[in-house]
Amino acid sequence: MHFEYNEKTTRLAEQLTAFMDKHVYPIEQEYGTLFSDAHNQWRTPKVMEELKQKARAEGLWNLFMPEEYKPYGAGLTNLEYAPLCEIMGRVLFSSEIFNCSAPDTGNMEVLAKYGSSEQQEAWLKPLLEGQIRSAFAMTEPDVASCDATNIETSIRRDGDNYVINGRKWYISGAMNENCKILIVMGKTDPDAARHQQQSQILVPIETPGVTIVRPMSAMNMLDEPVGHAEIIFDNVKVPVENIILGEGRGFEVAQGRLGPGRIHHCMRLIGCAQRALDMACERVNQRVAFGKPLAKQQSVRESIAQMHCDIEQARLLTMKAADQMDRHGNKVAKDLIAAIKIVAPKMACRVIDEAIQMFGAMGTSQDAPLAAMYAYARTVRLADGPDQVHMMQLGRSLIEKKAR
Template sequence: MHFEYNDKTTTLAKKLSAFMEKHVYPIEQSYTQSFLNSPTPWKTPAIIDELKEEARAQGLWNLFLPEEYLPYGAGLSNLEYAPLCEIMGRVPFSSEIFNCSAPDTGNMEVLAKYGSDTQKATWLEPLLEGRIRSGFAMTEPDVASSDATNIETSIEKKQDSYVINGHKWYTSGAMNEDCKIMIVMGKTDPTAPRHKQQSQILVPMDTPGVTVRRPMAAMGYLDEPVGHAEILFDNVTVPAENIILGEGRGFEIAQGRLGPGRIHHCMRLIGCAQRALDMACQRVNQREAFGKPLAKQQSVRESVAQMHCDVEQARLLTLKAADQMDRHGNKVAKDLIAAIKIVAPAMACKVIDEAIQMHGALGTSQDTPLAGMYAYARTIRLADGPDQVHMMQLGKSLIEKQQEAK
């Protein structure tokens, strides 16, 4: 087992870190504050579009797409992409600059893997070029959406069209002015076997019957300019060719999408946690309490040591999961993917919380990114499947493997 990144990753990591130092960290606070009382909170600031052009010119573009999707992406494996995603995760909004932000990454993966030639030409190509953004509509307020088979939105075939009716919320990406297309999950056949009832379909945002009711806050944050929308679908009609892969394939697509999506969130959260730890180490050297620097307080040193151990453990587990995905595929690596989805968000919550504690009141304020990072980490304990679902599935799998080994 090797614990060093290869030359390709090391080179890209240096370029990416230099880009972040020169272009992203200097605008971080002004960017996040620019949405306060903004008349256009869902419009992406011009500076992001400018930086996207620069990132693309430097070859820091679509880094998330692996080799099988060339020439669309950078051709990196999950293991090669992991440290790059971590670097971007240090500033959560920065992923868009490199066209590596959710939910666009997952939607692009779905279209690249499952989309028809027409769907790719119409929606994948402009997404890959960063000309539009997208949304993913799965979660519903009236059912426990952690069990995807509960989804109630109906997708009914009528001649050469599908008619969609339902109520979604936390549709990530749908508030942004550049969001032009959604992937919507619903049921095409409620009488089919449980995992064959669902389908996924492409719905343009401007389709009649699509009503964005309101933005949904996550831990008090609206996540401008991307947002998470509550949406009503009232007899929304789209062409039959908008169905992805075919009727009854929605659950299959969701499983194919969420493996990489989950590990990307974990990678970003490790970046958040590492940055929180770095900030904590700087802070405790700058402040005095009870006659000596915080850095010389035993309890502070113990906390910093534990934070470091927690980040390193989560990072190594995430890299192992990425390596297994590359070597054996997402299905074989599902136990490790579940494990990191349990470990990484909880770790990030704990580490960021400790960093907030060391910053005192400042850590809860708008003058550091820590509060926003904490809200992101806490939200990811629910997004892409809550902790309890992953623990239930992982425990079931481990018990079954032990029984099979007898």
């Protein structure tokens, strides 16, 4: 394994950094203030649409789409994408500028991989163009959703339609005005074998019977203008053609989306953590307490050194997982993907927490991005599978390998 980025990645990383320096960091603080009144809360601001056009004109668009779907994206490998995703992760809202934000990325991959040509025409195309947004609706308030076999929403066949009934929450992206399509997970056959009960189906958000109940906060933040919705499905009717891949194949579809989605969160979190460390290094040079800059305190130097070591470890593990995904596929790479999903969010929480400490009160305030970054890192310990579930699966897999 080579530790240097190749020529293509180096060029794109430079271009992306220049774009962030010129267009994104200067508006970062102001961006957070654009959603303060109810009228604007869930509306994508004009500045986002302008930045998307600029990014697209520069070729910084759909960088996440793996090379196997080259006609749709930049044709990068996971290993080539990792450093770019990290750069985007340095500012929480910036992935959308490059059409690389979750959950659209996972939904686009699902549609590229499993969608029929009609589904691709109707939903993948506008998503790739950045004209609409989407959400993935699996989690339910009434069941332990970390075990997806528990999901209870019913998807019942009725002639040429499916009828959907259920309640979901924490559905990221569904509050946004541009969110037009939901990929919903639910049971088509409660009597089938455990892993063949669930299916995934496309539900246009404006279908009668779909009600957005309320935005859910995460760590007391609403994440405007994207949001996390609670949604009721009350006798929602969609044509049978909306099922993805076929009845009972929900887990197969879920596997297709989760590997890349998980590692993308880790790449972004490495960006958050690196930014927090960069900011901390600057701050401790400027801030003077007890007669000398904080940078001259031994304990501060130790903390900075530890933050660097933690980030480097997680970055190398991410690159190793990405490399294995590229060379052997997501299934073979599942242990490394689980490992990085266990390591990166906790690492980011620790590093950002240390940076907040060095910043004093300002670290917790609206004048620094650290508190929002911490909230994001903390929620990724739950989203896309809680730490314990990945540990359970990784532990089981490692023990089974030794027993063979």
